[in-house]
Each structure stands twice: as C-alpha cells, then as structure tokens.
Amino acid sequence: MNLLIDGGTVVTMGSKGIIRDGTIAVENSRIVDVGKSPDLKRKYSGYEKINAKGKVVIPGLINTHQHAAMSLLRGYADDCPLKEWLENWIWPLEKHMTGHDIYIGALLTAVESIMGGTTTVNTMYHYTKGGSEAQAFAKTGLRGIIGHVCFSWRKDEDKKALRNLAKDWNDKENGLIRVSVDPHAAYTVDSEYMKELREITKDLNEKYGSTNSPIMWHMHVAETQDEPEKIQQAFNVSLQGGVVEYLDSLGVLGNDVIATHCVALTQRDIKILKEKRVKVSHNPISNLKLASGISPVPNLIKAGVTVALGTDSPCSNNNTDMFGVMKTTAILHKGIRRDPTLMPAEQVLQMATIEGAKALLWDKQIGSIEIGKSADLAIVDFRKPHLCPVFNEISHLVYSARASDVDTVLINGKIIMENREITTIDVHKVLEMAEKTKENLLARLGEHNNQ
Numbered sequence: 049m050n051l052l053i054d055g056g057t058v059v060t061m062g063s064k065g066i067i068r069d070g071t072i073a074v075e076n077s078r079i080v081d082v083g084k085s086p087d088l089k090r091k092y093s094g095y096e097k098i099n100a101k102g103k104v105v106i107p108g109l110i111n112t113h114q115h116a117a118m119s120l121l122r123g124y125a126d127d128c129p130l131k132e133w134l135e136n137w138i139w140p141l142e143k144h145m146t147g148h149d150i151y152i153g154a155l156l157t158a159v160e161s162i163m164g165g166t167t168t169v170n171t172m173y174h175y176t177k178g179g180s181e182a183q184a185f186a187k188t189g190l191r192g193i194i195g196h197v198c199f200s201w202r203k204d205e206d207k208k209a210l211r212n213l214a215k216d217w218n219d220k221e222n223g224l225i226r227v228s229v230d231p232h233a234a235y236t237v238d239s240e241y242m243k244e245l246r247e248i249t250k251d252l253n254e255k256y257g258s259t260n261s262p263i264m265w266h267m268h269v270a271e272t273q274d275e276p277e278k279i280q281q282a283f284n285v286s287l288q289g290g291v292v293e294y295l296d297s298l299g300v301l302g303n304d305v306i307a308t309h310c311v312a313l314t315q316r317d318i319k320i321l322k323e324k325r326v327k328v329s330h331n332p333i334s335n336l337k338l339a340s341g342i343s344p345v346p347n348l349i350k351a352g353v354t355v356a357l358g359t360d361s362p363c364s365n366n367n368t369d370m371f372g373v374m375k376t377t378a379i380l381h382k383g384i385r386r387d388p389t390l391m392p393a394e395q396v397l398q399m400a401t402i403e404g405a406k407a408l409l410w411d412k413q414i415g416s417i418e419i420g421k422s423a424d425l426a427i428v429d430f431r432k433p434h435l436c437p438v439f440n441e442i443s444h445l446v447y448s449a450r451a452s453d454v455d456t457v458l459i460n461g462k463i464i465m466e467n468r469e470i471t472t473i474d475v476h477k478v479l480e481m482a483e484k485t486k487e488n489l490l491a492r493l494g495e496h497n498n499q
C-alpha cells in the first residue's frame with residue numbers, strides 16, 4: 049500500500065531531526081520519503097492519507113526485555129523479594145502453563161504493546177510446538193525476537209526447543225520475527241552449559257541466520273547484588289570479580305548479547321561490556337518493584353556502552369508501557385545522583401528507539417524515521433490537556449505522554465492500529481481468552497496442590 053502520513057510533527061530520531069508540518073511517504077513496507085508536508089503532498093498526490101495534524105509521529109518504540117506470556121500472571125504475586133517471588137509463586141504456577149496458555153498470554157502482551165506504541169518486543173520465554181509467543185506476534189503483526197529460555201536442569205529439552213525455534217521462526221513473517229538463545233542467568237545455567245549454548249548459537253546462526261536476521265543471545269545479568277553468591281551456591285564456583293567478568297572468562301560475551309538489568313556491576317564489568325560490545329537492557333521499573341537496585345546507567349553510557357530500555361515481564365512491572373519506562377529512566381538517575389542534568393529526555397527517547405534497534409542488531413531496518421527503513425511508526429495524539437501547550441515535543445513524549453495517547457501504529461508499512469482500533473485481532477476476545485486461561489491455570493494448580 050502507498051501511504052502518506054501527513055501534516056504531523058515528525059520526530060525522526062535520525063538525521064532530519066524534528067519536522068513540523070511534516071509528512072512521511074510509505075510504499076509497501078518501507079519509508080520512501082520524509083519532509084515538509086506541502087512538498088511531499090505534491091510529489092505523492094495519489095497516495096492514501098492518514099491525517100496526523102495535531103499529532104506527533106515517532107519511530108515505533110522498542111522494548112528490549114519482556115517475558116510476553118507472563119501477562120497471564122499479572123498481579124498474581126507482588127511485594128516480595130525476587131528469590132521468593134520466583135521460587136514460591138511464579139515458577140510453581142508456570143509449571144502448569146501449556147503451549148496454548150503461552151500463546152494467549154503473548155497475544156495479550158502483543159495487543160497491549162501495540163496499543164502503547166511499541167512495535168518491537170524482545171521476549172524470553174519457553175518455546176513449545178503446541179503454542180508459542182512467535183505465533184502470537186505473527187497473528188497480531190508485532191515485530192519481535194522470540195527466545196527460548198535455558199536452564200541447567202533441562203538441557204536436552206532446551207536444545208530441542210532451540211533447534212525447533214530457529215528452524216520454525218527465524219527470519220519469518222517477512223523478517224518481522226527473529227529468534228534468540230536465552231540462558232536464563234549465570235546462577236541457573238552452569239559454565240559448561242553456557243559455553244555449549246554459545247556453540248549452539250553459532251551453529252543455528254550458520255543454518256538459519258542471515259546478515260539481516262542474526263540469531264541473538266538474551267540473558268539476565270547481575271540483576272541483584274547477591275548474584276555472585278547465588279552462582280557460587282548453585283555451581284560451586286568462586287567469583288573473583290563481577291558477574292560480567294565471570295561470563296567473559298567463559299568466552300560467551302559478544303556483539304549479539306543483550307544483557308538485561310546489569311544492576312550490580314564493577315568498574316571492570318563496565319569496561320568489559322564496552323570492549324565486548326555487549327548491549328544492556330535497562331528495566332528500571334522492574335528493578336525498583338523487585339527492589340533489586342539501580343543500574344549505573346549514566347556510567348554505562350559514559351563508558352560508551354549501548355543501553356536500551358525494557359519493561360520486563362507484565363508481572364514485575366506490571367504493564368508494558370514504554371512511556372512509563374522512559375519517564376522512570378529520565379527521573380530515577382537524576383534523583384539518586386542528585387543531578388538534574390543526567391538522562392535528558394532526548395537521550396532517553398533515543399534509548400527507546402534507535403539505541404533499542406542497535407541493541408537488537410536491527411538498526412539498519414528500524415529505530416528511526418529515515419528513507420529506506422521499515423515503516424514502524426507510532427502516531428501520538430497531542431490534542432490532550434496533559435500534552436498542551438507544546439514547547440518541546442520530546443519533553444512531552446518522555447515526561448507527559450502515556451501509552452494510551454498512541455492513536456495509530458504501523459509495523460512494516462501495515463496499519464496495525466488505527467484510531468486505537470487494532471486491525472489484526474479482536475481485542476475483546478483476547479481479554480476474554482486471557483481471563484479464561486487464567487482461571488484454568490489456577491484450577492490446574494489447585495488440583496495439583498490437593499493431590
């Protein structure tokens with residue numbers, strides 16, 4: 049389809065900066081022109097139009113850390129420490145989740161993401177043939193990287209799932225879906241298995257990857273201060289330095305690694321992240337909610353590390369609102385360092401767009417509004433009391449806007465939401481299915497506990 053998104057303010061996050069009374073021309077999946085409205089309207093007169101007057105067009109937001117299916121557990125357990133939360137609440141219930149449940153949970157997250165202007169989601173969960181997050185993303189038209197999470201206690205199962213995932217889904221849905229190998233963390237994946245997973249990633253990339261669709265590596269790193277002790281307890285290895293240094297000693301770090309959280313880092317860890325070009329996914333709301341601590345993001349950025357943003361799962365956040373994550377990122381570091389100049393709005397918006405694209409090795413295709421890139425766009429309606437008056441669009445996007453201000457979303461040139469109506473799936477049905485799936489899941493847990 050040939051389309052003009054016309055008359056809005058275009059925040060390109062690229063070389064053209066901000067274009068007021070701007071227009072974007074889209075042909076099929078790609079952006080073919082960006083400029084002033086009168087020029088482009090003349091040049092592309094026959095194109096179908098979306099009127100963006102009073103609205104701001106931004107690159108679709110990129111969420112670099114999710115566990116999409118976990119939306120089913122939203123609000124199931126809150127207000128307890130990470131270890132207790134995982135071991136006493138989340139993991140026992142997750143044991144009863146079927147492939148179908150995973151599909152429904154991921155559908156719910158996909159719909160919520162799209163409705164909040166997020167067009168790319170990097171998600172870590174369990175891959176099953178019976179139903180998957182990949183199917184849910186494909187169904188809704190969301191772009192994403194789907195991972196299979198690996199644990200030392202289920203190596204054979206993991207290896208099979210990884211092979212199936214890569215074969216079934218990498219570079220599928222016109223390149224919208226890619227896959228990743230996801231060691232859960234250094235305290236749940238032993239050193240030998242970690243190295244083996246690196247080899248597996250290499251093999252899968254040779255077989256199923258390509259320059260535009262490399263298979264990634266996505267893991268939790270240094271989420272809490274006591275992670276070195278947890279590694280020691282689990283595998284009887286004594287760490288001399290930080291967790292990043294330990295991972296580096298195994299030879300598993302590289303350009304394709306997305307290290308999520310990175311809360312507890314040493315100076316040496318930061319240096320290694322930069323040297324090995326590891327990307328950091330910063331998830332401030334999850335870290336605050338689980339009281340894990342605060343990642344030294346200003347130090348990481350100063351050291352030249354690529355830092356992107358993530359929500360984490362819908363039960364450690366408890367929503368997928370990237371606007372909320374942006375605002376939290378911008379104010380959190382100012383507050384704890386008592387320095388209002390840290391994390392300015394523009395830098396934070398970069399983290400949610402172009403830096404996110406870089407983190408996922410997807411920046412040739414997405415992350416900014418530039419000629420030749422995929423048309424992944426979110427149109428934010430600024431005709432609202434909390435977005436008025438306008439001095440600076442970027443300030444409003446980071447400090448004032450909410451997910452619900454997103455009006456229309458395009459992914460790969462396709463209109464996925466228009467005037468807050470999702471075009472690819474019936475949202476009410478998704479909500480009904482999610483509620484029913486939750487009830488069934490609780491019933492199965494109840495039966496199990498009564499046995």
Ligand SMILES: [Zn+2]
Nearest residue numbers: 115268360361
């Ligand atoms: Zn996580």
